[in-house]
Amino acid sequence: xxxxxxxxxxxxxxxxxxxxxxxxxxxxxxxxxxxxxxxxxxxxxxxxxxxxxxxxxxxxxxxxxxxxxxxxxxxxxxxxxxxxx
Amino acid sequence: xxxxxxxxxxxxxxxxxxxxxxxxxxxxxxxxxxxxxxxxxxxxxxxxxxxxxxxxxxxxxxxxxxxxxxxxxxxxxxxxxxxxxxxxxxxxxxxxxxxxxxxxxxxxxxxxxxxxxxxxxxxxxxxxxxxxxxxxxxxxxxxxxxxxxxxxxxxxxxxxxxxxxxxxxxxxxxxxxxxxxxxxxxxxxxxxxxxxxxxxxxxxxxxxxxxxxxxxxxxxxxxxxxxxxxxxxxxxxxxxxxxxxxxxxxxxxxxxxxxxxxxxxxxxxxxxxxxxxxxxxxxxxxxxxxxxxxxxxxxxxxxxxxxxxxxxxxxxxxxxxxxxxxxxxxxxxxxxxxxxxxxxxxxxxxxxxxxxxxxxxxxxxxxxxxxxxxxxxxxxxxxxxxxxxxxxxxxxxxxxxxxxxxxxxxxxxxxxxxxxxxxxxxxxxxxxxxxxxxxxxxxxxxxxxxxxxxxxxxxxxxxxxxxxxxxxxxxxxxxxxxxxxxxxxxxxxxxxxxxxxxxxxxxxxxxxxxxxxxxxxxxxxxxxxxxxxxxxxxxxxxxxxxxxxxxxxxxxxxxxxxxxxxxxxxxxxxxxxxxxxxxxxxxxxxxxxxxxxxxxxxxxxxxxxxxxxxxxxxxxxxxxxxxxxxxxxxxxxxxxxxxxxxxxxxxxxxxxxxxxxxxxxxxxxxxxxxxxxxxxxxxxxxxxxxxxxxxxxxxxxxxxxxxxxxxxxxxxxxxxxxxxxxxxxxxxxxxxxxxxxxxxxxxxxxxxxxxxxxxxxx
Numbered sequence: 070x071x072x073x074x075x076x077x078x079x080x081x082x083x084x085x086x087x088x089x090x091x092x093x094x095x096x097x098x099x100x101x102x103x104x105x106x107x108x109x110x111x112x113x114x115x116x117x118x119x120x121x122x123x124x125x126x127x128x129x130x131x132x133x134x135x136x137x138x139x140x141x142x143x144x145x146x147x148x149x150x151x152x153x154x
Numbered sequence: 155x156x157x158x159x160x161x162x163x164x165x166x167x168x169x170x171x172x173x174x175x176x177x178x179x180x181x182x183x184x185x186x187x188x189x190x191x192x193x194x195x196x197x198x199x200x201x202x203x204x205x206x207x208x209x210x211x212x213x214x215x216x217x218x219x220x221x222x223x224x225x226x227x228x229x230x231x232x233x234x235x236x237x238x239x240x241x242x243x244x245x246x247x248x249x250x251x252x253x254x255x256x257x258x259x260x261x262x263x264x265x266x267x268x269x270x271x272x273x274x275x276x277x278x279x280x281x282x283x284x285x286x287x288x289x290x291x292x293x294x295x296x297x298x299x300x301x302x303x304x305x306x307x308x309x310x311x312x313x314x315x316x317x318x319x320x321x322x323x324x325x326x327x328x329x330x331x332x333x334x335x336x337x338x339x340x341x342x343x344x345x346x347x348x349x350x351x352x353x354x355x356x357x358x359x360x361x362x363x364x365x366x367x368x369x370x371x372x373x374x375x376x377x378x379x380x381x382x383x384x385x386x387x388x389x390x391x392x393x394x395x396x397x398x399x400x401x402x403x404x405x406x407x408x409x410x411x412x413x414x415x416x417x418x419x420x421x422x423x424x425x426x427x428x429x430x431x432x433x434x435x436x437x438x439x440x441x442x443x444x445x446x447x448x449x450x451x452x453x454x455x456x457x458x459x460x461x462x463x464x465x466x467x468x469x470x471x472x473x474x475x476x477x478x479x480x481x482x483x484x485x486x487x488x489x490x491x492x493x494x495x496x497x498x499x500x501x502x503x504x505x506x507x508x509x510x511x512x513x514x515x516x517x518x519x520x521x522x523x524x525x526x527x528x529x530x531x532x533x534x535x536x537x538x539x540x541x542x543x544x545x546x547x548x549x550x551x552x553x554x555x556x557x558x559x560x561x562x563x564x565x566x567x568x569x570x571x572x573x574x575x576x577x578x579x580x581x582x583x584x585x586x587x588x589x590x591x592x593x594x595x596x597x598x599x600x601x602x603x604x605x606x607x608x609x610x611x612x613x614x615x616x617x618x619x620x621x622x623x624x625x626x627x628x629x630x631x632x633x634x635x636x637x638x639x640x641x642x643x644x645x646x647x648x649x650x651x652x653x654x655x656x657x658x659x660x661x662x663x664x665x666x667x668x669x670x671x672x673x674x675x676x677x678x679x680x681x682x683x684x685x686x687x688x689x690x691x692x693x694x695x696x697x698x699x700x701x702x703x704x705x706x707x708x709x710x711x712x713x714x715x716x717x718x719x720x721x722x723x724x725x726x727x728x729x730x731x732x733x734x735x736x737x738x739x740x741x742x743x744x745x746x747x748x749x750x751x752x753x754x755x756x757x758x759x760x761x762x763x764x765x766x767x768x769x770x771x772x773x774x775x776x777x778x779x780x781x782x783x784x785x786x787x788x789x790x791x792x793x794x795x796x797x798x799x800x801x802x803x804x805x806x807x808x809x810x811x812x813x814x815x816x817x818x819x820x821x822x823x824x825x826x827x828x829x830x831x832x833x834x835x836x837x838x839x840x841x842x843x844x845x846x847x848x849x850x851x852x853x854x855x856x857x858x859x860x861x862x863x864x865x866x867x868x869x870x871x872x873x874x875x876x877x878x879x880x881x882x883x884x885x886x887x888x889x890x891x892x893x894x895x896x897x898x899x900x901x902x903x904x905x906x907x908x909x910x911x912x913x914x915x916x
Contacts, residue, residue: 070802070813071747072769074687074762077713080630080739081721082696086730101697108661109695110668115730 085115087123093144094128103127117152118142160199167196168209171264174216197271206272213265214278217258218291225254226295233307244311245349252352255292262288289357297361308366315346316374316405347408354412360421367409371402371429376436383440387448389457391437391464398433399426431468438465442475446482450500452507459510466511479521488528494538498607501525505603526610536620539607543621543643604650618655621647623700625659629666630692630739637666661698669693675727682723687716692740693724693733701844705738708784709759710766746802749815753800760785760793768803768813776809845887849895852887856896857914865911868893 085099092115095103102113103125117123122144124132133140133149140149169175171193200206232247262284268274269284281287353359375398382390403426410421441448441462448455448462466472486492487500501522508518529535608617625640641663648656673690676682709717721733742762746753757765763783767774776794780787794811797803804814852875859866859874866874872889887895896912899905906913 070769070772070815072765073745073747074713074742074766075745076688076690076743077716077759077762078690078692078741078743079717079759080692080694080702080736081717081733082694082699082736083724083728083731083733084696086732098697100695107657108664109697110731111728117730 083110085123087115087117088121089123092125092128093122094124094132097125099123099125118147119150119152120145120147121152164196164199167192171196172209172213172216172261174220174261175212193267194271197268200268201272206268206274207276210265210268210274210276210278213261214287214291217261217288218295221254221258221291221295222298225251226292226299229296230299230301230304233301233304244307245345247307248349248352252356255288255352255356258288259285292356293358293361296358305366305369308363309370311349312363312366312370314342316370350409351412354410359410359412367406368425368428371406372432372436374402375429375433376440379433379437379440383437383444383458387444387451387455387458389461391434391461394433394437395430398429402429434465434468435471438462438469438471439474441465442471442478445475445479446486449479449504449507452503455507456510459507463511472517476517476520480524483521484524488524494529494532494534495542497525497529497532498535498538498542501529501607502603505606522606529610535610536617537624540617540621540624543604543647608650614651614655618647618651618659621656622659622662625662626700629662631741637663658698661695665694665698666692672724672727676720676723679723679727681726682719684716684719686712689713689716689720691720691733696734701847702736702739706784707737707760707763708782709737710763712766713759713763748802748813750817753802755800757796761796764790764793765797765802768797768811772813773806774811776811779811845891849887849891852892852895853899856912860905860912860914865913867911868896871896871912 083100087099089099091098092103097103099115100109102109105127106113106125114126115123116126116129118129120142122142124143129143129149132143141147142149197206200209229247229251232243232250265284278284278287279290281290350359353362378397379390379394382394403422406425407422410425441458444458445462448458452459462475466475483500483504487497504522504525505518508521509515511517608614625644629637629640644656644659644663647659653660669690669692672693677684717735721735724733725731738759740759741756742759743756744754744762744765746755746765760783764779767779767782776787776791780790783790785793791809794803798805798811801814801817803811806812855875855878856871859871868889872887872892875887875892896905897907900907900912903915906915
């Protein structure tokens with residue numbers, strides 16, 4: 070017997086490779102989107118700080134804008150720096 | 155004694171002129187002449203002695219006695235012979251009565267002469283003249299001795315007459331229906347007219363046969379309506395009215411033509427009103443009896459509905475209509491033998507057709523109340539609504555969705571402003587089933603079908619949720635990327651339910667479109683190597699899809715390898731993201747080449763994995779395969795059954811399977827046949843599973859609550875859960891569901907229930 074697979078259509082769900090499930094700011098799942106967005110994934114990406122914490126990009130940007138003096142990570146209070154990995 | 159002699163002489167004269175005075179047994183022969191001298195002498199004497207009034211009185215007394223004792227009993231005796239049906243008895247009765255009447259008429263004529271000669275002022279019975287008085291006596295005698303069943307005779311007479319008149323029935327054969335004579339020899343019509351003339355002349359057409367004629371006409375009309383309307387939903391009312399005038403009323407005119415008491419116009423006008431009213435009434439009733447069928451046949455039955463709409467204001471049958479239609483619905487529609495789809499179709503037809511009858515929608519609301527109640531009790535209603543909304547092919551609901559303009563709350567107000575002159579208030583009728591709901595009342599006129607269906611449940615969420623599950627199922631089972639249609643539907647639904655409710659579905663559709671693009675990009679990737687298996691993937695955003703059914707399955711290594719490669723390619727394409735494969739979901743298009751045949755199949759991944767393992771090793775034990783595939787043996791056995799049924803595998807001994815390279819003779823060998831596996835299992839977790847999962851989530855809340863607050867009532871728990879826990883897209887839990895869940899926990903001894911309060915065990 071010879072079996073030839075002509076076409077295999079599989080199903081997979083995508084997920085962010087992050088150390089947590091939910092965004093520490095908006096408490097929404099990373100695989101979802103921040104409260105301002107409608108579409109997850111490319112339209113509502115995650116960003117990592119050098120402190121290794123990550124958030125929805127929109128969330129952390131909003132947070133940083135609301136901090137006039139020190140730009141700190143809301144989780145560990147270290148200075149926030151984007152980790153461009 | 156001369157005076158006595160004179161009296162005697164005069165008496166003889168009187169007897170000669172009015173023979174009835176003498177002996178009422180002798181026939182009063184009108185031929186018998188009397189001498190003018192005799193008459194004059196009598197008149198002179200009467201006048202002289204003032205006896206003229208007495209004489210007139212005497213004569214009338216005699217006439218009355220004779221009528222009462224002799225003529226009328228004889229007349230009615232004709233009616234007693236009930237064995238004689240048809241034409242003759244009544245004809246004969248009238249004939250003899252009329253002959254007698256004529257004789258009395260001659261007496262009356264002589265009395266008239268007497269009155270002129272002697273100047274009598276007194277009118278017997280205060281009638282206008284003697285003829286009227288005679289008729290009055292005749293009527294009173296006749297009706298005084300009325301036979302209980304006289305109507306059977308008159309009815310059979312007029313029935314026969316109608317039969318003769320009815321063109322349809324006589325046309326068939328050239329023989330008269332009544333006397334079985336040849337048409338040319340038949341005198342029936344003549345007899346009939348003669349009888350009518352006689353009755354008319356005697357002036358008791360209306361008192362004697364009026365009721366009979368009315369009844370007959372009614373029956374005739376009813377029969378005609380029933381015959382016309384049977385299984386035919388065209389518009390008939392104008393035709394029927396015309397028919398009434400040309401056939402029934404013409405026929406009645408022929409009869410009433412002879413009526414001497416009333417003028418033809420007067421009597422016919424009365425009759426006509428009565429008949430037209432009856433026509434409308436019975437037509438509406440017939441239609442109401444058929445209404446359920448008419449509703450089902452909509453729109454073919456639109457003319458009939460228009461008829462009912464016209465007739466309803468002229469009759470008083472609206473309550474009857476409501477009652478009958480409701481009962482028909484209950485007996486024919488709302489029972490377990492009817493599928494939900496059929497009920498929905500009928501419901502849609504009802505909505506449409508009742509809108510024709512009553513644009514205000516009040517009637518609709520009343521009639522459909524039981525349907526609402528019933529549909530609410532069916533589990534698959536929402537599913538049916540959603541699937542028929544998006545189904546292909548001719549379908550009321552899909553049409554409705556396509557046709558629909560968005561329901562805008564502002565439009566009805568404008569509408570009413572423009573037509574304020576033609577505005578009519580809602581019909582007033584007692585409506586015990588109606589709930590006092592203000593917002594429904596306002597928009598009742600403009601509610602469209604889909605909103606009505608959705609309103610059965612009173613919640614958009616439930617409806618949208620069901621749509622989401624169906625959409626997910628469809629997207630995953632078709633595995634085609636043709637989302638255009640779905641997007642169109644989604645847009646249409648969005649118009650109705652608003653963006654926010656359908657946001658999840660939008661993401662799902664976007665996932666499909668994105669997957670297509672990503673697949674293409676990955677295939678173009680030079681590092682991605684696709685020599686083993688052509689793999690394409692539906693990449694879904696799990697947060698937005700309904701939960702998938704979880705099943706464990708280890709795929710074949712070649713596939714796993716391909717998936718790994720695919721994942722790697724994906725990871726490079728989309729930084730920081732990875733894929734979680736749902737091994738058991740998907741569809742595999744494969745070709746199986748055996749020694750004597752080749753098969754093309756579309757199967758599920760489980761089936762594909764099984765057959766791929768058999769390719770590596772042609773004999774497997776169930777246990778062994780189950781370990782490799784990490785699939786429970788019972789389930790695996792069922793899946794293998796699919797291949798057994800295709801004749802590719804055989805069970806050589808218990809739980810040992812092998813490839814069957816050559817078909818045995820009994821199976822028909824087909825060179826290349828395409829089989830699509832059609833297992834209608836949903837890829838989604840069933841609604842019950844989902845609910846269960848939700849309730850499990852709730853359990854932690856409840857636990858926490860009870861820990862802090864010690865003991866709580868059911869209402870309190872439900873209330874608090876509503877505030878804190880029920881916020882996801884699907885969570886909605888009624889108090890009764892919660893109660894069931896809690897009592898299960900009580901049975902599992904995780905809770906204590908006492909005095910209506912729940913507590914955690916210490």
